[in-house]
Amino acid sequence: xxxxxxxxxxxxxxxxxxxxxxxxxxxxxxxxxxxxxxxxxxxxxxxxxxxxxxxxxxxxxxxxxxxxxxxxxxxxxxxxxxxxxxxxxxxxxxxxxxxxxxxxxxxxxxxxxxxxxxxxxxxxxxxxxxxxxxxxxxxxxxxxxxxxxxxxxxxxxxxxxxxxxxxxxxxxxxxxxxxxxxxx
Amino acid sequence: xxxxxxxxxxxxxxxxxxxxxxxxxxxxxxxxxxxxxxxxxxxxxxxxxxxxxxxxxxxxxxxxxxxxxxxxxxxxxxxxxxxxxxxxxxxxxxxxxxxxxxxxxxxxxxxxxxxxxxxxxxxxxxxxxxxxxxxxxxx
Numbered sequence: 001x002x003x004x005x006x007x008x009x010x011x012x013x014x015x016x017x018x019x020x021x022x023x024x025x026x027x028x029x030x031x032x033x034x035x036x037x038x039x040x041x042x043x044x045x046x047x048x049x050x051x052x053x054x055x056x057x058x059x060x061x062x063x064x065x066x067x068x069x070x071x072x073x074x075x076x077x078x079x080x081x082x083x084x085x086x087x088x089x090x091x092x093x094x095x096x097x098x099x100x101x102x103x104x105x106x107x108x109x110x111x112x113x114x115x116x117x118x119x120x121x122x123x124x125x126x127x128x129x130x131x132x133x134x135x136x137x138x139x140x141x142x143x144x145x146x147x148x149x150x151x152x153x154x155x156x157x158x159x160x161x162x163x164x165x166x167x168x169x170x171x172x173x174x175x176x177x178x179x180x181x182x183x184x
Numbered sequence: 185x186x187x188x189x190x191x192x193x194x195x196x197x198x199x200x201x202x203x204x205x206x207x208x209x210x211x212x213x214x215x216x217x218x219x220x221x222x223x224x225x226x227x228x229x230x231x232x233x234x235x236x237x238x239x240x241x242x243x244x245x246x247x248x249x250x251x252x253x254x255x256x257x258x259x260x261x262x263x264x265x266x267x268x269x270x271x272x273x274x275x276x277x278x279x280x281x282x283x284x285x286x287x288x289x290x291x292x293x294x295x296x297x298x299x300x301x302x303x304x305x306x307x308x309x310x311x312x313x314x315x316x317x318x319x320x321x322x323x
Contacts, residue, residue, distance in 0.1 A: 029221075036219070043215040044247070045206065046254040050262045060262045068257075069266050070249040077221045097222045113236075114245055118270030171270075 006096075007176060010106020015151070018137045023155075024100040028131040029079035032067050040071055067125040072159050072168040075125060076133040100135040101155035101174050109150050109176035119170035123161060131167060134158045138171070150177025189261035192295050192322045201259040201288040201302060204251065208282045213241055220246040230280065242277040243284070252304050252316050255286045265321045267299075272316035282308050291317070298322040 030036060037051055046068070049056030054064045067075070080095050081088075096103070102112050125131075139154035153174050159167040206212075210228070217228050225232040227244045234240070249269060256266055278284050284306050292301035299321050306314040 039215075039219040040250070043212050043219060044250050044254050046250070046257070048254075048257045048262055056262060068250065068253055070246065070253045070269065071220075073222075073246050073249070074220045080221075080223060094225050096224045111236075114274060116271045116273045117245055117249065118268075118272070119249075120268050121266060 007102045008106045014106040018105045023104045024135045026078050026133045028075045032125045032129045063126050069121045075131045101153045107176045112176040116173045121168050123165040123167045129161045148177040148179045189263045195293045199290050203287040205285050210280050216247045238277040240280040242279045268319040274314050276313045
C-alpha cells in the first residue's frame with residue numbers, strides 16, 4: 001500500500017513566511033449533539049451526568065447538557081468527505097487528521113510527530129453549538145534531536161462558536177524533521 | 185453520576201486524586217477514533233504504526249486529553265470547571281496490549297480564587313507515557 005503523505009514540502013524560507021499568519025480557517029463538520037457526546041464518552045468509560053442529563057447539567061450551572069471540554073478538538077474537525085467531493089479511488093492516499101502546521105505549511109522535512117498540547121477552555125459547548133477554528137503558526141524553533149534534524153512548529157488554534165465567543169485556545173507543538181541520512 | 189461534588193476547603197498539596205486503569209485494545213482505539221474523529225492510520229492500523237517506530241497501533245492525543253479530563257472530573261465532581269489542560273507532553277506510545285494507569289496529585293491550592301492545579305500522569309510498569317497539568321476552578 002502507499003505510505004501516507006506526511007506534510008507539505010518546501011524550504012525553511014517558505015516555512016518562515018508563514019510565521020505569525022493565519023494558515024487555515026476550519027469549520028467543524030458537526031454541531032454539538034448528545035449522540036456524538038455519548039459515543040465519545042463510551043470508549044473512555046466516562047461517567048458524569050452533566051454530559052448526558054439536562055437536569056444534572058442545569059444544576060451544575062449550564063444551560064443544559066454540556067460537551068466534555070476536550071471534545072473541542074473533535075467538534076473543530078472538518079469532514080473527511082462531504083457532498084460535492086469526488087469519490088474515492090482505489091490506491092488513493094489515506095486521509096490523515098488535517099493538522100495545518102503539517103499539511104498547509106511547507107517545510108524541508110519528511111516526518112513529524114506531536115510533542116505537546118496545551119489548551120485553555122472558555123465558553124462551554126452546549127447542544128447545537130457549531131465551532132470554527134482559526135489556525136496560526138506562532139513559533140518556529142530549529143532543533144537537532146536523536147530522531148533527526150528539524151524544527152518545532154507551534155500552531156495556535158482559536159475555537160469560536162456561532163456567537164463568536166471563544167470556546168478554547170490551544171497550542172500544539174509539532175516536531176517536523178528528517179531522519180539521519182536523509183538530505184534536505 | 186457516581187461522584188459527589190468535592191470541596192476545595194480541605195485539600196492538601198501532594199494528595200492523590202485517585203487513579204483510573206484502562207486496557208488499550210484495538211477495539212477501544214477503533215471506537216475512540218470513530219468518536220473523536222482522529223482517523224490517522226497510526227491509531228488503528230498496526231502495520232502503519234510499526235513503520236513509525238511504535239510496536240503497534242497507539243492511542244491518539246485526543247484520547248489522552250479526554251482521559252485526563254475524566255480523571256479530573258471523576259475527582260472534582262460535576263460542579264467545577266476545567267479551565268486549562270496542559271501542557272501535555274507525550275513521552276512514549278500507549279499501544280495495543282498496554283494497560284494504562286492515569287493518576288494525579290494536587291500541586292497547588294488557592295481557596296480564595298477557588299482554583300486548584302493538578303499534576304497528572306499516564307503510564308504503566310514500563311514508565312511514564314504522558315504528563316499533563318490541569319487547572320480546575322470551583323464555583
